[in-house]
Amino acid sequence: xxxxxxxxxxxxxxxxxxxxxxxxxxxxxxxxxxxxxxxxxxxxxxxxxxxxxxxxxxxxxxxxxxxxxxxxxxxxxxxxxxxxxxxxxxxxxxxxxxxxxxxxxxxxxxxxxxxxxxxxxxxxxxxxxxxxxxxxxxxxxxxxxxxxxxxxxxxxxxxxxxxxxxxxxxxxxxxxxxxxxxxxxxxxxxxxxxxxxxxxxxxxxxxxxxxxxxxxxxxxxxxxxxxxxxxxxxxxxxxxxxxxxxxxxxxxxxxxxxxxxxxxxxxxxxxxxxxxxxxxxxxxxxxxxxxxxxxxxxxxxxxxxxxxxxxxxxxxxxxxxxxxxxxxxxxxxxxxxxxxxxxxxxxxxxxxxxxxxxxxxxxxxxxxxxxxxxxxxxxxxxxxxxxxxxxxxxxxxxxxxxxxxxxxxxxxxxxx
Amino acid sequence: xxxxxxxxxxxxxxxxxxxxxxxxxxxxxxxxxxxxxxxxxxxxxxxxxxxxxxxxxxxxxxxxxxxxxxxxxxxxxxxxxxxxxxxxxxxxxxxxxxxxxxxxxxxxxxxxxxxxxxxxxxxxxxxxxxxxxxxxxxxxxxxxxxxxxxxxxxxxxxxxxxxxxxxxxxxxxxxxxxxxxxxxxxxxxxxxxxxxxxxxxxxxxxxxxxxxxxxxxxxxxxxxxxxxxxxxxxxxxxxxxxxxxxxxxxxxxxxxxxxxxxxxxxxxxxxxxxxxxxxxxxxxxxxxxxxxxxxxxxxxxxxxxxxxxxxxxxxxxxxxxxxxxxxxxxxxxxxxxxxxxxxxxxxxxxxxxxxxxxxxxxxxxxxxxxxxxxxxxxxxxxxxxxxxxxxxxxxxxxxxxxxxxxxxxxxxxxxx
Numbered sequence: 001x002x003x004x005x006x007x008x009x010x011x012x013x014x015x016x017x018x019x020x021x022x023x024x025x026x027x028x029x030x031x032x033x034x035x036x037x038x039x040x041x042x043x044x045x046x047x048x049x050x051x052x053x054x055x056x057x058x059x060x061x062x063x064x065x066x067x068x069x070x071x072x073x074x075x076x077x078x079x080x081x082x083x084x085x086x087x088x089x090x091x092x093x094x095x096x097x098x099x100x101x102x103x104x105x106x107x108x109x110x111x112x113x114x115x116x117x118x119x120x121x122x123x124x125x126x127x128x129x130x131x132x133x134x135x136x137x138x139x140x141x142x143x144x145x146x147x148x149x150x151x152x153x154x155x156x157x158x159x160x161x162x163x164x165x166x167x168x169x170x171x172x173x174x175x176x177x178x179x180x181x182x183x184x185x186x187x188x189x190x191x192x193x194x195x196x197x198x199x200x201x202x203x204x205x206x207x208x209x210x211x212x213x214x215x216x217x218x219x220x221x222x223x224x225x226x227x228x229x230x231x232x233x234x235x236x237x238x239x240x241x242x243x244x245x246x247x248x249x250x251x252x253x254x255x256x257x258x259x260x261x262x263x264x265x266x267x268x269x270x271x272x273x274x275x276x277x278x279x280x281x282x283x284x285x286x287x288x289x290x291x292x293x294x295x296x297x298x299x300x301x302x303x304x305x306x307x308x309x310x311x312x313x314x315x316x317x318x319x320x321x322x323x324x325x326x327x328x329x330x331x332x333x334x335x336x337x338x339x340x341x342x343x344x345x346x347x348x349x350x351x352x353x354x355x356x357x358x359x360x361x362x363x364x365x366x367x368x369x370x371x372x373x374x375x376x377x378x379x380x381x382x383x384x385x386x387x388x389x390x391x392x393x394x395x396x397x398x399x400x401x402x403x404x405x406x407x408x409x410x411x412x413x414x415x416x
Numbered sequence: 417x418x419x420x421x422x423x424x425x426x427x428x429x430x431x432x433x434x435x436x437x438x439x440x441x442x443x444x445x446x447x448x449x450x451x452x453x454x455x456x457x458x459x460x461x462x463x464x465x466x467x468x469x470x471x472x473x474x475x476x477x478x479x480x481x482x483x484x485x486x487x488x489x490x491x492x493x494x495x496x497x498x499x500x501x502x503x504x505x506x507x508x509x510x511x512x513x514x515x516x517x518x519x520x521x522x523x524x525x526x527x528x529x530x531x532x533x534x535x536x537x538x539x540x541x542x543x544x545x546x547x548x549x550x551x552x553x554x555x556x557x558x559x560x561x562x563x564x565x566x567x568x569x570x571x572x573x574x575x576x577x578x579x580x581x582x583x584x585x586x587x588x589x590x591x592x593x594x595x596x597x598x599x600x601x602x603x604x605x606x607x608x609x610x611x612x613x614x615x616x617x618x619x620x621x622x623x624x625x626x627x628x629x630x631x632x633x634x635x636x637x638x639x640x641x642x643x644x645x646x647x648x649x650x651x652x653x654x655x656x657x658x659x660x661x662x663x664x665x666x667x668x669x670x671x672x673x674x675x676x677x678x679x680x681x682x683x684x685x686x687x688x689x690x691x692x693x694x695x696x697x698x699x700x701x702x703x704x705x706x707x708x709x710x711x712x713x714x715x716x717x718x719x720x721x722x723x724x725x726x727x728x729x730x731x732x733x734x735x736x737x738x739x740x741x742x743x744x745x746x747x748x749x750x751x752x753x754x755x756x757x758x759x760x761x762x763x764x765x766x767x768x769x770x771x772x773x774x775x776x777x778x779x780x781x782x783x784x785x786x787x788x789x790x791x792x793x794x795x796x797x798x799x800x801x802x803x804x805x806x807x808x809x810x811x812x813x814x815x816x817x818x819x820x821x822x823x824x825x826x827x828x829x830x831x832x
Contacts, residue, residue: 032642035631047796050621058676086678087607087647089619104676105608105721146794153798161825162635162796166514166628166723170621170794174613191503192521196447197590201525203505205466205586212582215451219578225446231503260474260520262502305521308580369679378465378562378586381579382569409577 005281007392008316008351011292014278015317018294019193021324023179024249030175034165037178038221039158045151045171048144052089052107057139060099060121060128061112067133075129084109085320099128108140115139122185147171157327181223183327185244187212188267189237189256190305193229208307210252212381213314217252219409221321221326232262240271245298249325252318255305265302269293272300284391286345287313308380312353312387315408335404336386338367344397346390355384356405367405384408419699423808424732424767427708430694431733434710435508440597440665446591453594454637454743455574461567461587464560468505468523468586473555476515476537476544477528483549492546496539500525515544524556531555557816563587573743598638598741601660602630605672605681608644623724625670628797629730633668635825636735637742648678657688661714665741668734671721673705681718685709697801699808701763703729724796728769728803731824744829749819752802754783760813762806771800772821783821800824 002153008015026040044271055061062078070076078099086105094100094111102115103109113136116389120132147153160168160178168176188210196206207229214224225248230237237256244251256265270276274293286309291302301318303310320330338358346352356367370384387409390397399405422430428597428823442456455685468478471477494515500506509514510527518524518531529552536548558593563569569583576584576594584592603627612622623645628826630640636643641664646653660667672681686692689711707718717734719726736746754774762768772783786800802823813819 031627032630032640035634047616051616052619054621072423084619085607087617087619089617103678104674105606105621153794160631162628162632162727163824166624166630167794169612169627170624170723170797172610172612172614172616176467190521192505195590196585196588200463201469201503201505203427203468203500203503205470205521206588208582208586211447211585212578214448215576215581216578218451223450243597258520262519307586311578311582311813323693341771353677359642378569378583379584381586384579394671408579 005283006279007283007289011279011282011290011317015292015299015321018275018278019297019299019321021321023180023325023327025180026177027180028175028177029166030049031168031173034160034168034176034178035162036221038153039156039160039164039177040177040327042152043158043168043173044178045147045149045153047172049147049170049208050141050143050145052143054141054143055102055104055106055108055115055139056141057115058104058115059102059115061094061102061115062134063094063096063107063112064113064114064134064136064138066096067116067130070130070133075131076133076329078125078130080126080128082109102335113137113140120364159328169403176178179327181314182322183225183248183374184217184222184322185225185227185248185251186210186217187240187251188228188229188231188254188305190229190233191262195229208305208377208381209305209310212307212311213252213254213303215313216243216311216319217322219388220322221328222322230293232264234264234268237264238271241268241300245272245295245300248298250298250318250321252290252303252314253300254303254310256292257302257304263289266291268298269295269302280283283350284313284316285350287316287353288350290317292317308355308384309375311353311381312355314394320413321339326359328407333406336365336407338365338405340388340397340401340403341366341368343399344369344390346392346394346396349392351392352390353387354390355380355387357383358385358405358407367403381402421699421704423694423699424486427695427698427706427733431715431737433710434691434694435713435715435737437737439741439743440598441596442527442593443596444591444593447581447589448616450576450592450594451578452583452637453576455570455572455576455580455594456743457733458568458572459570459584459587459589459592461563461565461569463588464565465563465586466557466561466748468779470557470559471516471518471520471522471524471531471555472557472703473531474516474520474757475533477510477524477531478515478519479510479512479528479549479637479792480530480550480552482553483546486546486549490546491538492549494544494546496542496544503608529556531552541749555778562680570615575744595743596765597637598666598738599641599664600633600634600638600738601641601643601664601667603643603656603660603667604670604721605648606645607830611645624793624797625719625721625726628723628727629668629670629719632671632727632730632735633738636738637744638738642807648680650680650684653680653684654687655714658683658820661688661711661716664714665718666714666734666737668719668730669716670719670726673707673718673720682707685711685716685718698731699766700732701766701768703732703769704766706733708733723793724771724800725792727797728771749822752781752823753818754781756813756815756819757782760785760804760806760816762808762810762812765808767808768806769803770806771803773799773831774801774823776823783819
């Protein structure tokens with residue numbers, strides 16, 4: 001069951017070989033609820049936009065050729081034969097020598113092909129004097145000029161923001177098909193772990209990971225299913241995971257993956273289905289004991305118990321999969337260039353991630369490592385702005401050297 | 417009632433003079449729902465974290481001084497007097513010459529002050545041989561070393577992401593106080609406008625703005641209240657706005673702000689309360705007819721009917737206010753540097769915003785204007801990646817000149 005420690009790149013390739021994450025289904029929702037969802041269909045215009053030749057100004061709809069030669073000193077003359085307001089439709093048959101008063105947004109009547117702006121006219125009862133000529137189509141937005149009927153307006157896979165929601169509204173859609181949010185079950189294990197909100201027995205600490213990972217799932221476009229805290233009991237864990245796998249698309253556990261006698265997670269997940277454990281430890285620091293299983297096609301990520309390690313491994317391995325299952329793209333993440341505040345060493349033979357805080361120092365942005373390791377679990381979470389990745393074969397990163405800091409979600413809001 | 421056209425900077429100052437947007441209240445929610453909400457209280461640790469001296473390894477808890485002098489060729493000897501597992505508490509009184517078997521995460525028993533890693537021991541029944549000495553506090557995470565009781569762990573105003581949610585969980589909180597999402601009522605006006613999802617009568621077009629603006633409110637951390645489409649009827653609009661102002665913190669309308677006879681919005685909002693209209697038109701392009709009113713302390717933004725103009729003015733004026741009401745910071749927005757694809761002209765005497773699409777051209781990022789103005793309402797929405805701001809006094813931006821493009825939300829996801 002246990003293979004050799006993989007490098008991070010090997011672990012990623014193994015995961016890619018076993019899973020082809022994509023949305024599992026399609027659901028229909030109200031357009032008003034569509035913001036930040038992902039479109040599950042190509043959307044084809046069922047109508048021309050605008051649906052009719054539309055006046056873009058207040059004025060008079062005319063036959064353009066009737067206005068030719070009109071200028072200030074020798075105004076043209078037309079007879080006003082009616083009016084068309086915005087929202088009305090005009091069945092008038094306009095013939096030569098006639099004009100129809102028209103409002104911005106109103107349909108240009110049959111027989112006319114241009115609109116003279118009100119400013120260039122003078123009206124006396126039904127007599128209209130024009131001090132300017134108009135060209136054909138002037139001040140007219142032609143039917144279908146914005147979107148032509150049967151044109152594809154938005155493509156499947158489009159993330160919907162305010163602008164795309166506007167486009168869908170323009171097409172008259174009040175319901176649309178989107179990908180469901182992938183359901184990701186999250187649980188923590190450990191005999192010493194107690195759920196927040198309960199009384200803390202002596203010798204116990206409150207759970208962090210099920211909460212922080214559930215929030216991270218949400219930030220990645222997934223729907224977290226919070227299962228809570230479970231002791232290191234094989235039978236109960238197996239039952240819980242089986243139930244979770246029935247309804248969720250993915251399961252994330254934390255704790256119980258090290259080498260202690262209570263670290264039962266790898267053997268439990270390996271027994272749940274085929275092929276079982278596919279990644280059993282990764283040559284990274286932190287995050288080494290991370291275990292990944294494929295249970296009849298569904299991924300189970302067993303992350304370490306240390307909160308900063310768990311969240312880092314989530315970012316490196318789990319987040320891309322949640323994004324893909326949500327139908328979203330895997331973004332590269334926001335990188336900020338900074339200067340290393342101190343010399344940083346990689347762990348021997350392991351890809352090393354140093355959690356850092358970004359600070360301004362004499363006009364330079366400096367990456368200061370946040371205390372990690374066994375202590376400072378929460379301090380690390382609270383203070384780190386992102387992490388510096390140090391390759392396996394690097395000797396060290398020198399103080400003052402430029403480094404790329406991959407910053408966490410929400411960093412933009414930090415007042416630096 | 418109508419003052420002279422303000423510059424954009426004057427309009428912003430006028431708005432800042434009239435409103436001091438901030439959260440109006442506090443609500444208590446489940447920590448599991450806290451992601452992307454804003455903390456409404458300083459959170460003080462009610463307990464030490466960790467709550468007890470905690471072993472960071474599997475091994476034996478000892479008095480450090482009992483191990484001094486032990487090394488590989490001359491192992492120390494101690495008597496094992498018990499075991500403490502993770503989640504247990506130990507009431508053992510450990511005296512000199514004794515050791516307690518201890519698991520990672522378990523509390524270090526009274527009387528011991530260090531933990532020897534299992535790897536450095538050999539055990540025969542209750543006899544423990546140590547091939548290495550340990551210093552005081554070695555492999556022990558001291559009580560309160562991560563967060564000390566009564567320390568402030570997170571500050572009021574903190575935007576909550578996965579890491580902050582983790583910190584709150586660590587403190588044992590399952591419910592927290594956050595700022596409510598500001599309620600922003602959104603409606604469209606215009607006799608020619610029909611709500612999406614209904615049959616489109618002849619001469620009509622579907623509403624875009626109430627949908628796109630509602631989504632933009634959500635993207636800005638607000639709770640949109642969709643009111644729908646209303647004809648340009650003063651009495652009905654007044655009633656609707658009065659009702660909206662009763663329950664919402666802010667109102668956004670679109671359409672009806674130009675100078676046509678049906679553009680009743682400015683006079684309606686001016687009659688709703690004191691001081692009424694404070695900004696009546698702004699020297700910008702697009703967005704000139706934008707009207708802002710203060711109705712007994714609540715802002716009413718009346719945006720133009722053109723969808724791209726409405727959304728642009730939302731970004732420039734409304735979004736900062738929604739963010740502040742949500743207790744969030746006004747971010748500068750993401751700017752991308754690109755080369756102007758063509759010469760861009762500002763409108764005379766007006767701050768001009770050119771909607772652009774970003775494209776790669778021979779290895780350079782190029783800002784290509786998207787057709788705007790009267791036509792291309794939806795094309796603009798769908799294709800623009802952001803906008804270039806051209807100052808009032810600029811003659812023009814030369815083709816090939818470098819420009820800053822302020823990109824729209826969701827741009828990062830675009831595959832360039």
